[in-house]
Amino acid sequence: MRILAIITGKYGQRHVDNIRKYAPADWELEVWQAPAVLPPILDYPEDYLPPELPPVDLLLAFGENKGVAELVVEAARMTGAKAVIAPVDREEWLPRGLARQLRGWLADIGVACVTPKPLCSLTETEYNVRRHRIEYDDPYIAEFARYFGRPKFRMEIDPDRRVITEVEVVRDAVCGCAHFVAEGLVGVSADDAEQQAGLLHHHYPCLAGMGTDPDFNDTIMHVSGNIMKEEVGEQVKPHKQVRYIRPGKISD
Numbered sequence: 001m002r003i004l005a006i007i008t009g010k011y012g013q014r015h016v017d018n019i020r021k022y023a024p025a026d027w028e029l030e031v032w033q034a035p036a037v038l039p040p041i042l043d044y045p046e047d048y049l050p051p052e053l054p055p056v057d058l059l060l061a062f063g064e065n066k067g068v069a070e071l072v073v074e075a076a077r078m079t080g081a082k083a084v085i086a087p088v089d090r091e092e093w094l095p096r097g098l099a100r101q102l103r104g105w106l107a108d109i110g111v112a113c114v115t116p117k118p119l120c121s122l123t124e125t126e127y128n129v130r131r132h133r134i135e136y137d138d139p140y141i142a143e144f145a146r147y148f149g150r151p152k153f154r155m156e157i158d159p160d161r162r163v164i165t166e167v168e169v170v171r172d173a174v175c176g177c178a179h180f181v182a183e184g185l186v187g188v189s190a191d192d193a194e195q196q197a198g199l200l201h202h203h204y205p206c207l208a209g210m211g212t213d214p215d216f217n218d219t220i221m222h223v224s225g226n227i228m229k230e231e232v233g234e235q236v237k238p239h240k241q242v243r244y245i246r247p248g249k250i251s252d
Contacts, residue, residue, distance in 0.1 A: 001143055002028045002056040004079055006072070008036045011089070011207050012062030018176035023147060030054050032075075038067030045074045053078045058140045061086035061094075069098050073105045083112040083140040087119035087174075089220060090209035096130075112138035117215065118208050118224045120173040122149030128223075130215040147171060151178035151228055155185075155235045162190045162239045173228075177204045181228060190239035197232040201225045 005016050016031055023029065035048055048071055059081045061072050072084060084106055088094045094102075099115040106113040114127050114136050121128035124142040126135045127149075151173050156166035167182040184200040185193055201224070208220040216223050 001026075001058060001140060002030075002054070003058045003060060003144075004030045004032060004054060004056040004075070004081070005060040005062055006032050006034050006068060006075060007062045008034050008064045008068060011064050014176065014207065015060070015062055015174045018172065018174065019148065021176070022172055022179075028056075030056065034063055034068050034071060036065070038065060038070075045071050049074055049078065055080050057082050058144060059084045064090075064093055066092070066094060066098055069094055069102050072102060073109065076106060076111050077109065081111060083138045084114075085119075085122070085141060085144065086113060086115050087122075088115055088117035089119055089207065089224075091211075091213055091215075091220075092209075096215065099129075112136065112141060114138075114141055116149070118220050118227075120150055120175075120177070120224050120227055124149075145171075148174045151181070151231050153178070153182060153231060153235055157190055157236065157239045159239065162241065164188050164190065164193060164236070173224075175204070175207060177201055177206060177228070180204050181232075185232070190236040191241055193236045194229045194233045198225050198229045201228045 005012060007013055007016060020029055032053060053075060056079045059076055061068060061084060069086060076084060086094060086102055088099055103113045103115060116122040116127035117129055122145050124145045126133045149171055152171035154168040154170050155164055158165050164185050167185050169178050169182050172178040181197050181200045185196060188196050206221050206224050208224045210219050210221050213220050
């Protein structure tokens with residue numbers, strides 16, 4: 001699969017570095033550094049694009065300002081891309097109205113587009129938008145999401161000690177957080193794993209927004225952290241110690 005990542009700063013660069021580290025060997029990843037500063041309105045987006053871009057199957061829009069979204073449609077035309085992933089890890093980088101417009105603009109030229117909020121909610125079939133999941137059907141996005149998106153682990157847990165002995169990353173977060181969490185969970189009790197996963201996620205650190213997002217009434221960083229904790233919770237659930245409290249009798 002041929003991929004072009006559009007980046008403007010360290011957020012996108014971290015994603016690119018992690019994709020290059022863990023992607024299948026037959027993927028081809030190119031990077032275009034878009035202008036870090038763009039005017040509020042782009043009357044002629046083509047003026048801000050390079051003379052040519054490589055032909056690709058999938059575009060990754062990792063810009064850190066909303067103007068980059070307005071370049072994506074022209075970039076898709078130039079590259080012949082069949083699909084676009086434009087994550088919403090900060091509302092100011094891709095406001096909900098612009099995300100909806102971008103999906104429509106790309107649909108008009110026959111290009112599939114997903115706007116996962118956050119990026120680590122993406123799976124092979126669906127992604128988060130606001131408080132609900134949206135299904136999609138595109139082979140290029142699904143192929144990317146086999147390896148990068150919503151964290152997915154395969155754990156070995158000692159049944160006697162109820163301690164995690166091995167963690168395999170089946171699907172990494174695009175930023176690499178899942179590998180970081182996996183390393184930190186080895187040796188942790190099943191009872192403590194969810195809490196530890198949340199702490200590791202925060203310490204990575206996650207680059208998602210820390211301001212309260214109106215779609216979740218929470219920060220996108222916390223939403224991302226909860227996704228990580230939910231996955232770890234499912235893995236350790238059969239090994240957690242359940243404690244029951246029996247009400248005592250009140251003496252006469």
